[in-house]
Amino acid sequence: MSGVVPDLWMFLVCRFLIGTAVGGTMLCSYILMVELSGTSFRPYLTGLTEMAYVTASIFQPMIAYYVREWRYLQMVTSVPWVFVIIYYWLLPESPRWLLTMGKKQEAINVLTKIAKWNNRPTENIEAIIDKIQEHSLNHNKQNHSSYLDLFKTTRLRIYTIVMALVWFCCGHTFFGINQYIGRLQGNFYFNVMLSGLFLLPGVVLNILSCLFLQRKIGVIASFLIAAVSLTVFIFIPSNAYTMSLVFAVFGQMGAYMAFIQIYLYTSEVFPTVVRNSAMGFASMSARVGGFAAPFVVNIGIEWASITIFSTVALVAGFLCFLLPDTKDTVLLNTIQQTEQSERKIKS
Template sequence: MTMQVDEVLSEETNSLKDQRQDVIKSTVGDFGRWQLKISVLMALVKFPIAWFQMSIVFLAPPITFWCKKSTNWSDDSQLGSCLVNNSKCDQFTYDNSSMFTTTIITEWDLVCDKEKLVDVSQVSLMFGVLLGNIIFGILADKKGRKTILILCLLMQSMFGVLAAFSPFFWLFCALRFMLALANGGTMVTSFVICMEVVGGKWRTIVPILYQIPFGFGYSLLSFFAYFIREWRCLHLTLSVLSMTYLALYWFIPESPRWLLAVGKHQEALIILENATRDTKTECDINLIMTNLSNTASTSSGKRSLKMLFSREELRSRSLLLSATWFIAGVTFYAFIQHVGHIGHNLFLTVAVGGFVSLPGTLLCVLIINKFSRRQTICSSCLVTALSSLLILGFPKGEYHLDWPRLLLSGAGIIGLSISIPAMYLFTGELYPTIFRNSGVGLAMMFSRLGSMVAPLLISLQTAYEILPLTVIGVLAFLQAVLVLVLPEMHGTEDF
């Protein structure tokens, strides 16, 4: 059954391989100085991606509040109470001295019956990221990778600045939604550019290392928040820093693979000639022109998401991957956001949580080729599941700096930083070449849907404190089980 898809599509795939010759490989190789420069620059784009997606941790942190004293009441209300003498409280006082001067909670009184609006703001942001993945992914195929990336970076910064000055909560949500659309576009286009300039074994290594700056960006966010305790200034700072990425316009080329695919051979030729000078290799113009001519006769045809469900084996893989990526989206964003509630020192917890993703990502590179894809992903999911559940055995505040909870949180993040990059690679391998873009796009869509559920899962702690980590642990275990059902692709040829 596993090889059924290969047999059905082998004739078309072999025909495409016979017709197409990798122009980039024949001119600048699989990986060199040119590819390294572009890969590093694209990976650095993950910094603002992390800042905007995870900033809610510092824009709306846990805060102590109580009802303001009124002439109608004889005493102040109890700490955190929404009722005083059976009357609804509509004015609040906040503890602005211990952590933050202002937050979106203190700005718009997002407590008591308005508490859920914090989750609404983050759900709307994640929905914007989902739509941005789709909309700008399509536009990047039509208008070019570089053009859309620069547009998204501009929009991301512009709407970020506007959100920092928003006088109303719903306007803030609307501006953050527009920011998220661009953020989603930044994610997909930077990843595609990164992937389209490398070849060979580097198509396994680069997509994993590409994820590293996200964790560092999360830690850096904690650094900014430590020194900038006013939410508007923090959001404005992040947006202005994001604006500096517009300089990428002068440092990265358009994707040669995209130019070849749309028939812009002369533009691709200029970029490849520049690349060979950067790598100090000789450029055989005749060879390039021959390859361009060969490429011009190749067409993969139009594919749609419907094709992913057209055959039994493809349908089975697509359904399993959709469920697995939905769970991955829930567990990753829920666990990362819940890190802010793990210990009493929010800044330390977030900073450590971001930095420990580095060893996890490096471990992923080391073990992904030594062990099966399923073993790698399954074991890392089990680490996250076990860490989530063990944290519940150590009450907050019982140990100095909550070190057991912090240590287990680090282990959980290491598990996530192994499983997520490995899932990207595994997903691409599970689809034939002619269906790969559609298949990965479908998986990412379900991942974003999961990320929208994450804030709602975190909010369950108001009802019962152990619920979020319990659900995360169960879901991570379920993800491990689902991965074992999928066929192993390690050591198989790309089809």
């Protein structure tokens, strides 16, 4: 619709709705992926999910180079969303979410179907569900949650505030560098495409980080890569175009790696009953950071903009020390489990 609207206000409304829909789709699909997958598969599935984003980042400037009319570009880039509709019939609901909502039989049906797809036995599924449900009910009778629940208990309140700040820093740094790269010397389309291309090694490094490093160490290392790369960028002569582009892209790659891992990290820190709310609140914080990024880019003083992005990345890294590590742990279901820090290593 945004490609055919007659005036600016309708265009702004359409863009707002697009942003809302895309943000909600990304969060819900990621949470569903995490809750449907086992602990050992999460790093690979996270990488596979991000490959789609990276591919789009590479092809979008290429499409924009040939489709210069913005209305046609809007329509061309919206075509893939038509195929998303069929996911309604292809994807199962999260068994964890069904259990927290008290829909035991539906959870059993989903798990039975998944077990059959993977040629696994189905006889003990109901007994396992009963055990999980009994354990969860012993901790918390609440099945429905709201954003207020994120601030009701001490530990959850700390996690929520820290995660919101980390996501803000992550969004501010990533989207800020992304826009800054478009303003560097050289061809705009080539610079943006190259920045997307450099995200590919970031996906691979992210998978390795999730496999071999603690969650928060991986996130901290990613922020450190961004901060160091951007700090070096400040001291590069303005006429050294290639070197400036390389370090700017490395800074973006570090911020991108942090962004990927913070999705997985956040989904593991918060229990099932508030996971959607936590991810939504954190994502909103990242969007606020992204909203503030263009104002920093437009400061007009080159070193000042990059210094701010570098400092913000460094602050985010230090904030992660306040969070628990969740690598190889079982996802928690209730708020009380989180408060008691009942994080069990997946056997």
